[in-house]
Amino acid sequence: MATEPAPISFARGAPSLDIIDTEGLRAAADRAFTNDPAGTFAYGTSVGYKPLRAWIAERHGVTEEQVLVTNGSMQADAFLFETLVSAGDTVVVERPSYDRTLLSLKGRQADLRALELEEDGVDVRAFADLLAGGTDVRLAHLIPNFQNPAGYSLSGDKRRALVALAREYDVTIFEDDPYVELRFSGETQPTMLSLSTSGEVVYASSFSKTVCPGIRVGYLVGDEDLIAKIAKLATGTYISPNMVAQSIVNEFVRGGSFETSIATVKTALAERAARLGDGLRAQLPDARFVDPEGGYFLWVEFPEGTDGDALFDAAAARGLAIVKGSDFLLDGAKNSIRIAYSGVTPDEIDEGVTRLAQAYASL
Numbered sequence: 001m002a003t004e005p006a007p008i009s010f011a012r013g014a015p016s017l018d019i020i021d022t023e024g025l026r027a028a029a030d031r032a033f034t035n036d037p038a039g040t041f042a043y044g045t046s047v048g049y050k051p052l053r054a055w056i057a058e059r060h061g062v063t064e065e066q067v068l069v070t071n072g073s074m075q076a077d078a079f080l081f082e083t084l085v086s087a088g089d090t091v092v093v094e095r096p097s098y099d100r101t102l103l104s105l106k107g108r109q110a111d112l113r114a115l116e117l118e119e120d121g122v123d124v125r126a127f128a129d130l131l132a133g134g135t136d137v138r139l140a141h142l143i144p145n146f147q148n149p150a151g152y153s154l155s156g157d158k159r160r161a162l163v164a165l166a167r168e169y170d171v172t173i174f175e176d177d178p179y180v181e182l183r184f185s186g187e188t189q190p191t192m193l194s195l196s197t198s199g200e201v202v203y204a205s206s207f208s209k210t211v212c213p214g215i216r217v218g219y220l221v222g223d224e225d226l227i228a229k230i231a232k233l234a235t236g237t238y239i240s241p242n243m244v245a246q247s248i249v250n251e252f253v254r255g256g257s258f259e260t261s262i263a264t265v266k267t268a269l270a271e272r273a274a275r276l277g278d279g280l281r282a283q284l285p286d287a288r289f290v291d292p293e294g295g296y297f298l299w300v301e302f303p304e305g306t307d308g309d310a311l312f313d314a315a316a317a318r319g320l321a322i323v324k325g326s327d328f329l330l331d332g333a334k335n336s337i338r339i340a341y342s343g344v345t346p347d348e349i350d351e352g353v354t355r356l357a358q359a360y361a362s363l
Contacts, residue, residue: 008352009285009323010339013296014213019268024257032247040247045236049246056219065224068231071241073206073218074180079230085110089138096328098148114330117289121154124161131169139172146179146295149328153293156189162193166200178206179295181262184270186293201221206247210262217249221275272341279353296342307336313357320352
């Protein structure tokens, strides 16, 4: 009797359990509970667990008053959008961009303008033309490192140009940077936050990508007045974020486990990304993609006319989960898919690519 093939997921952007430092987290939790039970187990304030807030501030070279620690970076996004974006405001996004961000901004009835994402980041010339043409842009949402879904990274020259444009035209750049620590090749670029001189950049990142997904700890860094305003919103929303999780993260990053964990994750991601690229080149010669320098994702484009939504269904029928590229695009183009290589073993990648090639051949 035939058996169904074991399911494989190229859909979830999260590290697999085998590369999460469970022992380091267990030890960090023990230290958190022992060293600061009062701060760990009690309500805090909306700015987050203060020792972790101080660590983040020092890491970014800012004051503690410029940092807000949240329940994951999506919470940080939601607070920022509620504070800065009203119905009808023009918001620049990348094409493609993270689907949850697009949904959130659509829910706020923002006027979304999608600028093409090039291999070295968003089309800066198109952004400059939009601003020079008189469009009043309220916010520009940019994912500079190993972008979700494309895996592309923003070049240093483009970072400097974007900050200069934001300063000239009074635009706020939202630098959404959860994957920054996960570079396994190429040259590290400065954050736009570090290039900013007039508060034109608000920065967000997340420990969910570097410690473990279930920890749900993210943060915002920005102008002190803006962070104070968001802190009031956070107080009204939940009084205090998760102090237990934030206290554990604080011990994890201060106790030496953070750097060790990141090194382990990057080694695994580099192997998986290479295995995926080699497999796609061998079995899907029609596929176009850029080998990532870090992060979790690969954006695969097929020839015009390919129905990526149908490919999604054909892959699912073979026990392979992928994500439709159309989910990340405002114009509904369908000839792309997103593959996440972070949560699968190298052997699963080989089998997954074989199933994807079979699904593509069936269209």
